[in-house]
Amino acid sequence: MRPDQHARTMLPIPDRPRPGLTTYDAKDPDTSYPPIEPLRPPEGAPNVLIVLLDDVGFGASSAFGGPCHTPTAERLAAGGLTFNRFHTTALCAPTRAAMLSGRNHHSVGMGSITETATSAPGNSSLKPNTKAPLAMTLKLNGYSTAQFGKCHEVPVWQSSPMGPFDAWPSVGGGFETFYGFIGGENNQWEPALYEGTTPVEPPRTAEEGYHLTEDLADRAISWIRTQKALMPDKPFFAYFAPGATHAPHHVPQEWADRYAGRFADGWDVQRERTFARQKELGVIPPEAELTPRHAEIPAWDDMPDDLRPVLEREMEVYAGFLEHADHHVGRVVDAIEDLGVLDDTLIYYVIGDNGASAEGTINGAFNEMANFNGMAALETPEFMASKLAELGSPSSYNHYAVGWAWAMDTPFQWTKQVASHWGGTRNGTVVHWPRRITDSGGLRSQFTHCIDVAPTILEAAGLPEPTQVNGVLQSPMEGTSMLYAFDDADAPERHDLQYFEMFGNRGIYHKGWSAVTKHRTPWDMVGGSAIAFDDDVWELYDGSTDYSQAHDLSAEQPERLHSLQRLWLIEAVKYDVLPLDDRTADRLNPETAGRPTLVHGNSQLLFAGMGRLSENSVVNIKNKSFSVTAEIEVPASGADGVIIAQGGRFGGWSLYAKEGRLKFVYNVLGIQEFATEAQATVPEGTHQVRMEFVYDGGGLAKGGDVTLFHDGTPVGTGRVGATQAMVFSADETTDVGYESGTPVSPDYSPRSSRFSGKIHWVQIDVGTDDHDHFIDPDERLRIAMARQ
The missing domain is CATH 3.40.720.10 (Alkaline Phosphatase, subunit A)
Incomplete structure (x- = not known):
């Protein structure tokens, strides 16, 4: 086994050209360079x-x-x-x-x-x-x-x-x-x-x-x-x-x-x-x-x-x-x-x-x-x-x-x-x-x-x-x-x-x-409150005789327990464990948690073909009023397919056209479905379609009233009885002009979901009232510029 010639503690391994004679003519018999050898680990590496x-x-x-x-x-x-x-x-x-x-x-x-x-x-x-x-x-x-x-x-x-x-x-x-x-x-x-x-x-x-x-x-x-x-x-x-x-x-x-x-x-x-x-x-x-x-x-x-x-x-x-x-x-x-x-x-x-x-x-x-x-x-x-x-x-x-x-x-x-x-x-x-x-x-x-x-x-x-x-x-x-x-x-x-x-x-x-203390119960995810960290009860186990942590020895050996508690604290400081954090809702909110967020403000402008947007990539519409407005071109054959959808079969919402008519569906956990459909078809040509959801308020996961518009004119009303408070999905996404993953509504499949016409843009607004129910070009430009 030949010795490894590489200095592998610095990566990438530095190139180190070997000094030697450089000839003028490659045909010179003294011209000599070692062959190029692809990088490999040491011999015997599995x-x-x-x-x-x-x-x-x-x-x-x-x-x-x-x-x-x-x-x-x-x-x-x-x-x-x-x-x-x-x-x-x-x-x-x-x-x-x-x-x-x-x-x-x-x-x-x-x-x-x-x-x-x-x-x-x-x-x-x-x-x-x-x-x-x-x-x-x-x-x-x-x-x-x-x-x-x-x-x-x-x-x-x-x-x-x-x-x-x-x-x-x-x-x-x-x-x-x-x-x-x-x-x-x-x-x-x-x-x-x-x-x-x-x-x-x-x-x-x-x-x-x-x-x-x-x-x-x-x-x-x-x-x-x-x-x-x-x-x-x-x-x-x-x-x-x-x-x-x-x-x-x-x-x-x-x-x-x-x-x-x-x-x-x-x-x-x-x-x-x-x-x-x-x-x-x-x-x-x-x-x-x-x-x-x-x-x-x-x-x-x-x-x-x-x-x-x-x-x-x-x-x-x-x-x-x-x-x-x-x-x-x-x-x-x-x-x-x-x-x-x-x-x-x-x-x-x-x-x-x-x-x-x-x-x-x-x-x-x-x-x-x-x-x-x-x-x-x-x-x-x-x-x-x-x-x-x-x-x-x-x-x-x-x-x-x-x-x-x-x-x-x-x-x-x-x-x-x-x-x-x-x-x-x-x-x-x-x-x-x-x-x-x-x-x-x-x-x-x-x-x-x-x-x-x-x-x-x-x-x-x-x-x-x-x-x-x-x-x-x-x-x-x-x-x-x-x-x-x-x-x-x-x-x-x-x-x-x-x-x-x-x-x-x-x-x-x-x-x-081992010294241990349980602080929270895993299946209590929403609501409830944990006790103070200092009030947690610690247990002590001797692993040499107690493989499964079956016998708590904390009462018999309090000094050993206290020693291990101190050792935990030392290790916690060493490895950035502190501060301890048992918050729930505060950690889900980027502002209170202190982490960056991709989406800022109360409006978001999206364009056709955008997709696979995670929930953290889209403005949060939960537990509040919101509207979705889209400028679309309807072909002579009529409007059909998804304009925008978030979530999927197990929770989410979709604004789409079915047989020429605008439709909004809110799907609660795949258990309840609330649909609102327009009473008129969207005419051929360029139009602005809109869905407004007015949240009932008074807490989380409440319902609200839905109104559909064509070019600012109401064309349908409906009711959403309940909404999802925290999250739509861990894997489903938001798509514009189609829907990937599973469909929010059984009215279409992912393969049949693509919009039949052209979508110029889609805008989501949360927590605001736009009483003319129409977004003019200047307003859209202002929203776009405000997000730069």
């Missing part, structure tokens, strides 16, 4: 595949004793190592930002999700340029890099089609190829996709058999094959991060039907079964105890009899979704094996970016957005029963009940978001690398954390941490390489100090001990 599933609890997959079949995870575990004390941050975007940088989530500005970013450094959602991502380091050392799936690390004010794209995977993230979605979740049947930074449509429809996870696997397989066909001597770094199994739980019916009747005994019994299986497999210690159910989580026996079939189906759909995701991970692994490079590929299969999600309410949800809007009461048991057969299908946006999330986190307390307890942060992880790992099927119980992945990969590749990237001095990685544990099951753990914090839920791990 291919790397990171698989990161979403919202999977420790006790969900069969590889860790759960009820959901994951044969790919089992196969990789049999040929590799199982880590049963691997930890995440308790939430998706923070885990991803931490894992891909090797730094704690507050260190890279991702104290929570991007939608709740504040101006505090630890919660800004802005990654400092002193903390270059792993993919960038690998690319600048000669790796091919690609990401497929979810990216939730783009600040919301940078998520529009105009960027800036510094935080997008294929620009600042270091991935040469990106195919996936920007945001926390996506419709698995009709996703909003990007290729690089360009919006693209799915290659097929749900009716034609499309599913996002399969599409992502197809793309990953194609890229890996192409990379090895064209650059067989160059290693790849592939990051496969499907939206599965984050809500909505979407999966082909036959996968859910495999679990029919399997969950009839409920979540309490399921935890007992999983716990017994975990002991049998040896993925938890023999002395581990099953933690009890907290009073905030209902017992299965206390659930209404008529709701139980719905609850069963929720879990059947989820289990099918997880098995389906594992199947497509298996296809990617098979492709690597078929190429003959599996032995030379380091695979991290991280089964969940946090604990199982308890964001689906006590009863579960047909449309999870109901809970996010504080409107879960609309989904009555009777309503849920009427939708049982649709769960998992394109007509649903479903989530399972809190009790199932608790069961999927067996044997631990609590769930996703609760960073204090292992139920929120401990995720089953498998590592497979035949060329290096000799203890096939081995168990590793050293404390590890998602920030350890990046330094492990660098050490495996023989690469140093860069001290400078793109001219910026880098801060050290905060994780610890796990490579030492690959070789020795009994090696003393090297990562022995780690803080945790999410929404005020916080904890500290130090040399086997």
Whole structure:
């Protein structure tokens, strides 16, 4: 093996021409230059595949004793190592930002999700340029890099089609190829996709058999094959991060039907079964105890009899979704094996970016957005029963009940978001690398954390941490390489100090001990108030004898608890965790949160063809009066199609023409639809059409009156009985002249939604009265100039 000649601590690696004789004539026999050699990592650097599933609890997959079949995870575990004390941050975007940088989530500005970013450094959602991502380091050392799936690390004010794209995977993230979605979740049947930074449509429809996870696997397989066909001597770094199994739980019916009747005994019994299986497999210690159910989580026996079939189906759909995701991970692994490079590929299969999600309410949800809007009461048991057969299908946006999330986190307390307890942060992880790992099927119980992945990969590749990237001095990685544990099951753990914090839920791990305090309950999303931080009750656990945090020792050892509390505070100061922030509504409002907003003022001017505009890219029309005005050209054949639409099938509004008549539809969560239609057709030629909504006031989510106009003349009136208070969608967007994703109204489909005429402009005005119901050219110019 020849020595590496590159100075890799400074990236990009500086070009250093070698001095020597320069001849006048290339034919001179003394003319000599070394051949051009493409940049490659050090010899022996492995291919790397990171698989990161979403919202999977420790006790969900069969590889860790759960009820959901994951044969790919089992196969990789049999040929590799199982880590049963691997930890995440308790939430998706923070885990991803931490894992891909090797730094704690507050260190890279991702104290929570991007939608709740504040101006505090630890919660800004802005990654400092002193903390270059792993993919960038690998690319600048000669790796091919690609990401497929979810990216939730783009600040919301940078998520529009105009960027800036510094935080997008294929620009600042270091991935040469990106195919996936920007945001926390996506419709698995009709996703909003990007290729690089360009919006693209799915290659097929749900009716034609499309599913996002399969599409992502197809793309990953194609890229890996192409990379090895064209650059067989160059290693790849592939990051496969499907939206599965984050809500909505979407999966082909036959996968859910495999679990029919399997969950009839409920979540309490399921935890007992999983716990017994975990002991049998040896993925938890023999002395581990099953933690009890907290009073905030209902017992299965206390659930209404008529709701139980719905609850069963929720879990059947989820289990099918997880098995389906594992199947497509298996296809990617098979492709690597078929190429003959599996032995030379380091695979991290991280089964969940946090604990199982308890964001689906006590009863579960047909449309999870109901809970996010504080409107879960609309989904009555009777309503849920009427939708049982649709769960998992394109007509649903479903989530399972809190009790199932608790069961999927067996044997631990609590769930996703609760960073204090292992139920929120401990995720089953498998590592497979035949060329290096000799203890096939081995168990590793050293404390590890998602920030350890990046330094492990660098050490495996023989690469140093860069001290400078793109001219910026880098801060050290905060994780610890796990490579030492690959070789020795009994090696003393090297990562022995780690803080945790999410929404005020916080904890500290130090040399086997953990001190923790739960501050907020995950499913209480809207309303309510948390107690003062100083009034939180701390618990103390001895991890050397208490794997599952079952025995609180705080009363017996108060001095040790106080020592760990102080240590938490020291770590919190060190990594920008402070100030603690448990606000809800204030963090959703950009002005009070202190983050930039793309949209300013009370008016916004849009143009035909603009689309895929996230909710943060459009003026907020919720809980207030607003109007939508458009100047359109109507052809002789008449007006038909979407003028502007926001949201989709599971919540939103649309102004469109149907058979020549203007129509406005407000869709509340896919549960209620309010339509207003003009009494006359829009004449041929250029006209101004307008919709005015007069909000009732008196609180959030109220209704209002609708009036439609042609050129300032009223042509129709109607009534919207209720509105959505907080958010329309996590994945649907605003489009002008067509509608992408799912349609707000069944009157059209995305493929038939394109407007038949020409749209000159569309203007949205909020909270203002324009009594002539007409926008003249001078006013439109003033609005446009005011936004420069």
